[in-house]
Amino acid sequence: MGESELKLLQGTLDLLVLKALVFGPRHGYGVARWIRDTSDAALQIEEGALYTSLHRLERRGWVAAEWGVSENNRRAKYYALTADGRKQLAASTRTWTRYAEAVFKILGAAEAEATA
């Protein structure tokens, strides 16, 4: 039980990280900040987990890392989506959306029955 929850979480996290990079390369802090800002800090994600996700994605070849210079003129490690990563993002998004829709449908049906 606990494990499947973790896997789901991890997969979801990877999806979010890939999404964060779709608008262009970002460093780790940038990714964390984007997710935080976009979700209005609703998701309680430890930033350490974001980094493990980034590094894992890099190892899989979905994300490429390169050292660059940040907006405040410091050396920072930038991550960018690779072609494979882009494909993966599209596929995961489809899967996740279908999954979420299915869950919504069920939840919606239960509500309709209850009101009927």
Place this chain on the structure above:
Amino acid sequence: MTPFPSLRRVFRIAGVRRDVKADLDEELDFHFQCTVEDLVAQGMTPSAAREEAHRRFGDLRRYRRELESIGRKRVTMDRLAEVFLILRQNVGYTLRGIQRSPGFTLAVALTLALGIGANATMFGVVDRLLLSPPAHVKDADQVRRLYARMHSRRTGRLYHQTYLSYPDYVDWTNCRSFESVAAYATDEVTVGRGLDAVRVTGGLATGSFFRLLGVRPALGRFFDESDDRSAPDVAVLSYGFWQRRFGGDPSVLGRTLQAGPGRLTIVGVTPRGFTGLDLTQVDLWAPLHAYSLIRESDAWKHMRTMYWIQIVARLRPDAGVEAAETEATHLHRAGRSEQIQQEHYDPDVTVVAAPIVEGRGPNAPAESVVSVLLAGVSLVVLLIACANVANLLLVRGLRRRREIAIRLALGISRRRLVGQLLSESVFLAVLGGAAALLMAAWGTELMRSVFLADIAWTESALNPRVLAFTAVLATVTGLASGLVPALQSSRPDLVNDLKDSAREGTVRRSRTRAALLVTQGTLSVVLLVGAGLFVRSLQRVESVELGLDPEGVLLAELELEPGERTSEQVSTIYDRALNRLRAVPAVEHASASMGIPFWSGSIEELFVPGLDSIPAPPPGPWIDGVTPGYFATLRMSIRRGRDFNDGHVAGATRVAIVNESMARGIWGNKDPLGECLMIGSADAPCTQVVGIVEDTRRQRVVESQKWIYFVPVAQYPDESPAALFIRGRIDASQLAPVVQRELMAGNPDVRYAVVRPLQDLIDPQLRAYTLGATMFTVFGLLALIVAAVGLYSVLAFNVAQRRHEIGVRSALGASTNAIVGQILKEAVGLTLIGLTIGLLIALAAGGSVGHLLYEVSPRDPLVLGTVTLTLLLVAAAAGAIPAARAARVDPNDALRVE
């Protein structure tokens, strides 16, 4: 994998290989700094901001650990990918190089194939003779062979007695350092009867034998102590004999077998490949007590003067070898105390517990010694091959130096370049190794069938050990021969090499190449001297005057049906056999004797009137009882007097014929005819000397001349013939079956007749010399050819490189002779240096092979002279073609290149 692999490679090669940890530190530092800065900007105090940053990040230590492990895995994968990429490139590079110069590839691969093949062949032999423990023996290190180390009472020479007596074995069964002790002996035995019978090798072993070795039977059971008692009746077959004779039928257990004088029940079969503790095949095993049946007596159990068994022991796990030897020595001296008191045995005798492999023990057979020597020689051949390949690669590197300079200028790293060049030579070595396996398969077959035919080869020529050895050798060879050339090629003089013409004049003469050529010459000389010495030894041994002529003579031994017979009855059987043989038209002579030259003989106490003692060279003098016609059969000429005749029977005047050495030694210039010999005791009746026969060798081809005298076997009390000699008018191999049939058919007393050429007893004594001479010559010639090719290729290259210089010189008026002379001088000069060093080494090392030679000094001038001349001739020949080419250089052409 990545869109721009080449760019990535350049990036990597520039030397950026970041540490995983440092990378991570920098990334996380950046993260925390940014977070804190942002929070402070939002109005937090720096310390609260730091705390909040850590809270948001989560368990830093856990995440760090996780991130590091991911990073390490990534680096490993990247490196693997990189290695793979480089490998693929190197292979591609190598294959392109081979396509470009197939001749070069062939020359190198062939040279290496010869070198590696020679080594693979010798490894297979040495492995069987010396390295591998006997098959199926458990913990073979703990099993030791026991030798008695003592001084000869006669000559004072130190020697190791391999064969000991049964009471010695019994003494050692009480040795506490030994877990168990076993004894065994092997001899030929006849299995079956009549025309159906076969001769096989039989092994007699104590009941402890198989358990001590830890062997498991392939079928049935082995015999043990309860079977090894008087009148044993069980036998164990070898796997091979079981297959040959019984077609591997499992129902063979329980069947009986007539083996020699015993009727034995088959109780088990040894596992495949088991040959006991020696290298030769044993077909049939029986308990040691079966010896009583053969000897028709139990005397062997008590006689300490019968040296016939080999004794082995398994050490207790906690017992050291030295402690065991000390204890065994103590027991041995105690057991032999009576003999020691009577001064018949060395009181300082010690027991040596040597490794079970005979070749590693103190009495290593000559084949083992020669094989080790030859393995060393084959290694030298490989060294020469390596030097040659290194030279070829160097020369090729020079030819390609523009290409290499360009590649270096374009930014390839030296490490990568060396890697590429090395992978090329390793590939060539692998190619050579593959060809070497073919050579080894063929060479091993030859060695096995021609030189080492007695040895039971249980494994195929290309067994896993040989394959592994060859693979390792090929790789090492490739690296060894490629490293120096690769390093040199990768360090070119960039400026000069990139200059347009890369002209001949810029070539520096390479010391490395000269050194390699000298090394080749040196090693070839050493090998050729070795070959020469062995060939001369073999010639000497083969030209030894045996005194008798074994060619065309068959030796026949009769195995009689068991039963009590007087010596007269046995003599009658032999007389009848001789009569039948003499009636065969193809038989020229037939005779019988008690002893067999090069095999067995007897010595009796001898007294001569007027002499205190007989000054015969030990052992001796030998005595033999023969029938009339014996000397004619063996073509021993009677110098004076006459042969025996049918009148010399028991009761008639006792007569003897002595050999020349004995006649000279006892009577000097006096005429020995009519002199008296007292045989057996001082008061024996006089035996009159009636003839002098030419000297012959007695036991060994290589031995000092022995004293031998002959008496008519009919006059030898209580003795009968033991062997028949037949000289045919036709080829011995054709006559043998005729003789065997003649002896076995129509003679109900004869159970079996063993017929073989007399030469078979002599050949094994020559084998070590034949092996040494043949293999040394083969290796020596290989070395010479390889060295000659090396010299030629380097000289030819030099001439090609110096065309310009030669052209200028001839334009300036240098004569053709001067130009040719210079090339030849170079060839001969290098050779002379190699020759000198080689001869010095040969002279220095000569002493160490002295004991393997026969009547040839390690400094034999003929051998040294021949080798010198051969080498100079070969050098001149190798230089001739390049020199001729140099002479043909047209100054106009050479200068126009500019």
